[in-house]
Structures are given as C-alpha cells and as structure tokens.
Amino acid sequence: xxxxxxxxxxxxxxxxxxxxxxxxxxxxxxxxxxxxxxxxxxxxxxxxxxxxxxxxxxxxxxxxxxxxxxxxxxxxxxxxxxxxxxxxxxxxxxxxxxxxxxxxxxxxxxxxxxxxxxxxxxxxxxxxxxxxxxxxxxxxxxxxxxxxxxxxxxxxxxxxxxxxxxxxxxxxxxxxxxxxxxxxxxxxxxxxxxxxxxxxxxxxxxxxxxxxxxxxxxxxxxxxxxxxxxxxxxxxxxxxxxxxxxxxxxxxxxxxxxxxxxxxxxxxxxxxxxxxxxxxxxxxxxxxxxxxxxxxxxxxxxxxxxxxxxxxxxxxxxx
Amino acid sequence: xxxxxxxxxxxxxxxxxxxxxxxxxxxxxxxxxxxxxxxxxxxxxxxxxxxxxxxxxxxxxxxxxxxxxxxxxxxxxxxxxxxxxxxxxxxxxxxxxxxxxxxxxxxxxxxxxxxxxxxxxxxxxxxxxxxxxxxxxxxxxxxxxxxxxxxxxxxxxxxxxxxxxxxxxxxxxxxxxxxxxxxxxxxxxxxxxxxxxxxxxxxxxxxxxxxxxxxxxxxxxxxxxxxxxxxxxxxxxxxxxxxxxxxxxxxxxxxxxxxxx
Ligand SMILES: Cc1cc2nc3c(=O)[nH]c(=O)nc-3n(C[C@H](O)[C@H](O)[C@H](O)COP(=O)(O)OP(=O)(O)OC[C@H]3O[C@@H](n4cnc5c(N)ncnc54)[C@H](O)[C@@H]3O)c2cc1C
Ligand SMILES: Nc1ncnc2c1ncn2[C@@H]1O[C@H](COP(=O)(O)O)[C@@H](O)[C@H]1O
Numbered sequence: 399x400x401x402x403x404x405x406x407x408x409x410x411x412x413x414x415x416x417x418x419x420x421x422x423x424x425x426x427x428x429x430x431x432x433x434x435x436x437x438x439x440x441x442x443x444x445x446x447x448x449x450x451x452x453x454x455x456x457x458x459x460x461x462x463x464x465x466x467x468x469x470x471x472x473x474x475x476x477x478x479x480x481x482x483x484x485x486x487x488x489x490x491x492x493x494x495x496x497x498x499x500x501x502x503x504x505x506x507x508x509x510x511x512x513x514x515x516x517x518x519x520x521x522x523x524x525x526x527x528x529x530x531x532x533x534x535x536x537x538x539x540x541x542x543x544x545x546x547x548x549x550x551x552x553x554x555x556x557x558x559x560x561x562x563x564x565x566x567x568x569x570x571x572x573x574x575x576x577x578x579x580x581x582x583x584x585x586x587x588x589x590x591x592x593x594x595x596x597x598x599x600x601x602x603x604x605x606x607x608x609x610x611x612x613x614x615x616x617x618x619x620x621x622x623x624x625x626x627x628x629x630x631x632x633x634x635x636x637x638x639x640x641x642x643x644x645x646x647x648x649x650x651x652x653x654x655x656x657x658x659x660x661x662x663x664x665x666x667x668x669x670x671x672x673x674x675x676x677x678x679x680x681x682x683x684x685x686x687x688x689x690x691x692x693x694x695x696x697x698x699x700x701x702x703x704x705x706x707x708x709x710x711x712x713x714x715x716x717x
Numbered sequence: 718x719x720x721x722x723x724x725x726x727x728x729x730x731x732x733x734x735x736x737x738x739x740x741x742x743x744x745x746x747x748x749x750x751x752x753x754x755x756x757x758x759x760x761x762x763x764x765x766x767x768x769x770x771x772x773x774x775x776x777x778x779x780x781x782x783x784x785x786x787x788x789x790x791x792x793x794x795x796x797x798x799x800x801x802x803x804x805x806x807x808x809x810x811x812x813x814x815x816x817x818x819x820x821x822x823x824x825x826x827x828x829x830x831x832x833x834x835x836x837x838x839x840x841x842x843x844x845x846x847x848x849x850x851x852x853x854x855x856x857x858x859x860x861x862x863x864x865x866x867x868x869x870x871x872x873x874x875x876x877x878x879x880x881x882x883x884x885x886x887x888x889x890x891x892x893x894x895x896x897x898x899x900x901x902x903x904x905x906x907x908x909x910x911x912x913x914x915x916x917x918x919x920x921x922x923x924x925x926x927x928x929x930x931x932x933x934x935x936x937x938x939x940x941x942x943x944x945x946x947x948x949x950x951x952x953x954x955x956x957x958x959x960x961x962x963x964x965x966x967x968x969x970x971x972x973x974x975x976x977x978x
Contacts, residue, residue: 500847509938512842528734533947540938576856578886586880593878641897647730648896667730692950695971699958707965715978
C-alpha cells in the first residue's frame with residue numbers, strides 16, 4: 399500500500415487536532431507516516447501519533463529544528479519524502495503550513511493544492527472556492543501531491559493503541575541566506591477561547607453591538623458554548639476587535655458546525671467567509687438583513703435583549 | 718532602498734465569481750475587476766518605507782492587458798514605476814508558475830525588498846509569497862502585521878493563530894502583509910493624473926527567457942477536474958422577538974435539539 403506523509407502540526411510536542419484529522423484521512427488512503435519537526439517534544443508526541451494511526455514517525459529534532467521556522471520543516475519533509483516515496487503529503491492549512499507547502503512545492507516542482515476539504519482514493523481533492531459558492535475537484539499533475547488540509551474538514555477516528563517506529567532523519571543544518579530567525583513568540587490573550595480558524599462553534603459580533611465594550615456580550619455567549627469569537631469587518635475596522643478575528647473575504651474563511659451572527663447584516667463579503675458553516679443562526683433587529691437568507695434559525699430582535707437571555711438559557715441547560 | 722510591490726487583478730469582492738466551463742479557469746472578463754484589496758496594504762507599506770528612508774517603489778503585476786487598470790490604481794497611490802508581465806501563454810497559470818514568472822520579473826528589477834499582500838481575494842491560496850521566495854532563494858517573512866527595516870535586517874511581527882511571532886531575516890527578503898498593517902491612502906486627484914504618465918515596462922515570456930510550454934495551462938502543476946456551483950443555503954425558521962428577549966428560549970431550544978448544548 400502507498401504511504402501518505404502527514405506533517406505534524408504541534409505546540410511543544412502536543413499535536414493539534416488538525417494533525418489527528420489528517421492522520422485519520424491518511425489511514426483511509428494508505429500506510430501513514432508522520433513527520434515531526436521540533437526542538438523538543440518528540441517523545442510526548444510519538445505515543446499520540448501512534449494512537450491516531452501513524453505507523454512511522456520521521457523526526458528532525460534538537461536545536462535548530464524549530465517548528466516555527468519554515469526552512470527546517472521544508473528540509474525535513476523533503477528528506478522524509480525521499481525515504482518514504484509517498485503517494486501524497488498532507489500539511490495543515492494554517493499560515494505556517496501553507497508557507498511550508500509553497501516552499502516545498504517550488505523547491506521540488508511538486509503541485510500544491512490549498513485548502514482541501516475532501517480527498518478521494520485517486521487523490522482527487524475537493525476545494526470550496528469563491529466563498530463557498532463553487533465546489534472544485536482538482537488533482538496534482540506534477541510530482542508528489544502536496545495538499546494543505548483545512549482544519550475540521552475531517553473527523554478524528556477512534557484512537558487505537560499502535561506504537562510507531564521512530565526514524566531519526568539524521569539531518570544536520572547550518573542556517574543559510576534564506577533562513578528566518580524566530581526572536582520571540584507572543585501568545586495573545588484570547589481568554590482561553592479556541593482559535594477562530596479551528597473552532598467548532600463561532601459567535602461573531604458586528605456593528606450592531608454599537609460599542610467595543612459590548613463585545614463582552616458576545617464573549618459571554620461564546621464562553622457558555624465553548625466557542626471562538628469572530629467579528630465582521632465593520633467591527634474590526636472600527637477597532638472594536640482584533641484583525642485576527644475577522645471573518646470574510648478579507649478575513650478568515652471558516653466552516654464551523656455552528657456559526658452565531660450577532661448584529662451582523664450579512665454582506666456578501668462577510669457571507670463569503672462563513673456560508674459553508676453547517677448551521678447558521680442570527681440575531682438581528684432588521685428582519686430584512688441578508689444574513690437571514692442563509693440562517694437555519696433567525697431571531698428578529700434587539701440583541702441587547704436576546705443575547706444575554708440566550709447566554710442564560712444555554713448556561714442553565716448545560717447545568 | 719528599492720522596493721517592489723506585487724499587485725494582482727481580482728474580481729470585485731461584491732461580484733459573483735464563476736469558472737469558465739471551457740477551460741475551467743476563473744472568468745475575470747465578465748465581471749468588474751479591481752486591484753486585490755490586500756495588496757493596497759502592501760503598496761501603502763512600501764510608500765511609507767520610501768517616505769521614511771528614501772528610495773523607489775516599483776509595482777509588479779502579472780495578468781492580461783485588461784489588468785492594466787489595477788496597475789494604474791496602484792500607481793495612483795504614489796509608486797514610481799510599474800512592470801506588467803503579460804503573455805497569452807500565461808493564461809491558466811497556477812500558484813507555482815505565477816511565482817516562477819514573478820520571480821523572473823523581480824530579477825530584472827533587482828529590488829532590496831519585495832512586498833506582497835498575504836492573500837488574493839479570488840484564489841485565496843496564500844501560496845505565492847513563500848513559493849516566490851523559494852524561487853528567488855530569499856527569506857520569506859509572511860503575514861506581517863508590523864514591519865521594521867534596520868540596516869539590512871528585516872523584522873516582522875508575523876500573525877499566528879494564537880498571537881504573533883517576532884521574526885527577522887537579512888535582506889533582500891520577501892514580506893507579505895496582512896490587512897490592517899496600516900491604513901491605505903486614497904489616491905488623490907493629483908495622484909490619479911500623475912499615474913497616467915508613470916512608466917510601465919511591459920515584459921513577455923520571451924523577455925524572461927521562459928518557455929511558454931512550462932507555464933500557463935500547459936505547464937500547470939495542478940488541474941481542475943470538475944466543478945459545480947454549490948446550492949445556496951436555504952433560509953430556515955425565523956422568529957420575531959416580542960421585545961423582551963424571550964425569543965432566546967426558542968433559539969436555545971433549536972440549539973439543544975441540534976445537540977449544540
Ligand atoms: C473589499 C472589501 C472586502 C471586505 N471584506 C470583508 C470581510 O472580510 N468581512 C466582513 O465582515 N466584511 C467585509 N467587507 C465589508 C462588508 O461589505 C460589510 O460592510 C460588513 O460586513 C458589515 O459589517 P456589519 O454586518 O457588522 O455591519 P452593518 O452592515 O452595519 O450591520 C450591522 C447590523 O446590525 C444590526 N443591528 C444594529 N443594532 C442592533 C441591535 N440592537 N440588535 C440587533 N441587531 C442590530 C443591523 O440591523 C445591521 O444588520 C468588505 C468590503 C469590501 C469593499
Ligand atoms: N498574477 C499576479 N500578479 C502579481 N501579484 C500576484 C499575482 N498573483 C498573486 N500575486 C501576489 O501574491 C499575493 C498572494 O496571492 P495568493 O497566493 O494568490 O493568495 C497577492 O496578494 C499578490 O500580491
């Protein structure tokens with residue numbers, strides 16, 4: 399059976415959910431080999447990677463092998479691909495994953511497909527383009543297919559109890575002309591909330607909130623639902639919420655299980671970033687707001703009345 | 718310092734985008750097109766660097782002759798000159814070949830810094846900045862929400878999912894910027910008039926020594942097998958709140974019945 403390589407996306411050895419999603423998909427397609435690049439954390443990661451389907455873990459670890467810099471990861475992935483001769487390489491569709499995929503593809507002359515949401519046995523990839531208005535099926539024509547996989551496109555299968563073989567790639571490197579130095583990593587206060595790009599539930603606020611302080615209403619609802627907080631561009635441009643949280647054509651494209659739009663009109667540029675969400679609900683005082691045309695459940699009403707009560711109701715039901 | 722900024726022509730963000738059924742490429746001719754909005758931030762950043770330290774700003778665009786208005790739009794913000802790569806052989810280029818062609822064009826300009834938008838609003842792949850850097854053999858500092866030049870050191874606050882990384886590299890370097898790094902200026906009337914007389918250098922594939930069979934649809938590393946419009950989402954239930962917020966109960970009921978609570 400062909401091998402599928404999965405680049406492990408992790409933080410200090412703790413694999414992210416998208417890694418397990420990719421391993422699960424890879425298992426449907428062939429033998430699974432994970433590629434771990436990180437200064438430390440290999441041991442902690444190995445067990446988890448095995449439980450989620452990796453038969454082999456190729457590793458480049460120790461000083462200089464930071465998962466935060468693109469070039470070491472590209473070199474390790476290329477070396478692993480040389481050994482495993484995989485049918486495909488899966489990388490998470492995150493900003494750093496895309497940098498790795500782009501550089502690897504350019505270096506090797508391999509075709510890259512970005513933001514894959516499904517993949518069949520013939521390695522034909524499904525992508526959702528134009529803000530979800532069109533579904534495209536594409537394939538790579540040249541070299542080893544490099545596919546960046548959207549977080550949450552695939553589920554995480556029930557973990558097993560396999561313990562993988564760890565293969566040290568035995569690489570060494572000297573920083574060169576194209577290297578980027580990571581000086582500092584700053585984690586911003588998200589109040590422990592999940593990231594918008596990966597969250598299963600998102601509660602987003604728009605100009606209807608009228609004042610930055612009122613984002614507290616959105617945050618409170620998000621916290622009872624275990625959700626991430628999103629924002630419309632109008633809210634971001636007004637300086638009410640940071641840019642990272644913007645959903646839409648010039649923000650993030652999200653596809654959560656549930657999207658809650660609070661005081662958002664639903665302009666086409668906003669819908670382009672969220673209309674593939676599985677379930678959409680909206681609270682807006684204007685019954686003609688375009689957001690209602692794609693909402694599974696809409697409440698026409700004053701958000702200042704509805705949202706606090708909703709937060710209460712949810713908290714009560716969750717007990 | 719010589720700064721090159723890439724500018725892509727994309728369909729208007731409010732336009733219905735569609736693929737051409739014949740060659741399965743994005744139909745840019747039947748819709749209003751604009752300069753990629755995120756590239757405005759790259760142009761603004763380049764102009765600010767020039768205003769602070771002197772130098773020259775050159776715009777680079779790859780796209781058919783109908784992309785010229787996007788080039789003029791960029792010039793109207795203030796850059797000194799532009800390079801426009803157009804060639805029938807480029808139709809259907811993927812991210813890989815676009816990057817390769819942009820890299821070849823960049824070598825004719827020899828800039829100290831290349832600025833791009835973090836993504837285009839049509840392709841949205843964000844692959845070009847890093848692929849371009851690879852073809853140039855340069856460092857790529859992507860998704861910058863802050864950019865500083867200190868001698869030959871290029872330092873960036875790189876947006877991550879959870880915050881930002883402070884990263885640096887030695888120039889010349891490729892930097893992609895996110896929306897929000899600055900507030901792009903509106904072109905003034907004077908700027909719009911002046912843009913008309915700024916030099917635009919036209920380049921073809923033969924000027925760049927690139928074989929047409931290696932780029933465009935012929936040389937694409939990826940291909941669209943098929944596509945279909947996704948059926949629009951249907952509106953579901955809509956309830957009117959009587960004014961006291963009590964509709965929240967119905968909404969909570971809906972969320973519970975769909976197992977979100
Ligand atoms: C090039 C370009 C790119 C863009 N990219 C994006 C993007 O990425 N993301 C994005 O979101 N937008 C984007 N936009 C902007 C988009 O066109 C809209 O302007 C924006 O989405 C509007 O945000 P909003 O819904 O918060 O504000 P508004 O359109 O002002 O809507 C506010 C809503 O709140 C409701 N409301 C007010 N008070 C209350 C209340 N008390 N209770 C309940 N409801 C209330 C109103 O009825 C209204 O529907 C882009 C635009 C352009 C031109
Ligand atoms: N044909 C092109 N001409 C000029 N710049 C481009 C072109 N295609 C992509 N770019 C640049 O690459 C950035 C990222 O685009 P993309 O990788 O398509 O999401 C854009 O913001 C542009 O600055």
